[in-house]
Amino acid sequence: MIPSPGERAAQTPEDSVAPDLGADPGRTYRLGIMGGTFDPIHNGHLVTAQQASDDLNLDLVLFMPAGSPAFKQDRDVSGPEDRFAMTLLATADNPLFMASRLEIDREGITYTVDTLEELRKRCPENVELYFITGADAIIDIISWHRAERIAEIATLVGATRPGYDLAWAKAAIEGSGIPFDVRYLEVPALAISSSYLRDRTHSGQSIRYLTKDSVIGYIQKRGLYRGARA
Numbered sequence: 001m002i003p004s005p006g007e008r009a010a011q012t013p014e015d016s017v018a019p020d021l022g023a024d025p026g027r028t029y030r031l032g033i034m035g036g037t038f039d040p041i042h043n044g045h046l047v048t049a050q051q052a053s054d055d056l057n058l059d060l061v062l063f064m065p066a067g068s069p070a071f072k073q074d075r076d077v078s079g080p081e082d083r084f085a086m087t088l089l090a091t092a093d094n095p096l097f098m099a100s101r102l103e104i105d106r107e108g109i110t111y112t113v114d115t116l117e118e119l120r121k122r123c124p125e126n127v128e129l130y131f132i133t134g135a136d137a138i139i140d141i142i143s144w145h146r147a148e149r150i151a152e153i154a155t156l157v158g159a160t161r162p163g164y165d166l167a168w169a170k171a172a173i174e175g176s177g178i179p180f181d182v183r184y185l186e187v188p189a190l191a192i193s194s195s196y197l198r199d200r201t202h203s204g205q206s207i208r209y210l211t212k213d214s215v216i217g218y219i220q221k222r223g224l225y226r227g228a229r230a
């Protein structure tokens, strides 16, 4: 059984993948890994994960806040515990979703390949990995750490807003010679972005209906995004 939201909150990093995923050797399971900074998590991320689950028949989506994002060393990012807490709050009411501490508990710069290798080790062979993130990020995949290994372990899912021109990105990925399996997903709700929520909070505007009320409460309580901009 997939654990209840209450059980999830008490999980340790070691058991952050649902224990019965892959339990029936007679079938294939699909695990989605929703990678992002989630500073903060918003409804666009939640809709993306739900749409990916529906379109790709995922059995579970692990939301994976990046510990120390590889390409964000030059901007102030909220602390990993705050981003994890908001992710946990936002995902708690959906039995298909789970928040993972795997990346925030790992020291050093967060590389996706390390996460995927760890999950590959922890999951039985009949569990396929689908790494979901923004298409803007997927476009750079060729330059990611050990990109060839990522292509071996996981299918990539790039989420975009409708009308986003992917032609040159597709050409670059195909031209790389690395056999990536990339699926693209149009998500209208991705008109929402974390920077939009940060900017609105900074200028005292409401972010109601852009993310969960529980996340808004947490942002207010912790005073996030009010200070000087990086």
Ligand code: NAP
Binding pocket: 034, 035, 036, 037, 038, 044, 045, 048, 066, 069, 070, 071, 072, 110, 111, 112, 113, 132, 133, 134, 135, 136, 137, 143, 144, 145, 159, 190, 192, 193, 194, 195
């Ligand atoms: P980013 O550059 O901040 O995001 C690029 C775009 O994608 C933004 O519009 C962002 O919107 C959107 N986005 C990010 N995560 C998303 C998600 N899960 N679903 C839908 N849209 C999403 O990207 P990032 O957050 O730093 O990195 C994304 C993922 O790629 C992370 O898991 C990160 O660890 C991984 N990554 C790995 C490497 C590496 O291994 N070398 C390098 C770069 C990134 P929002 O700002 O609204 O989220």
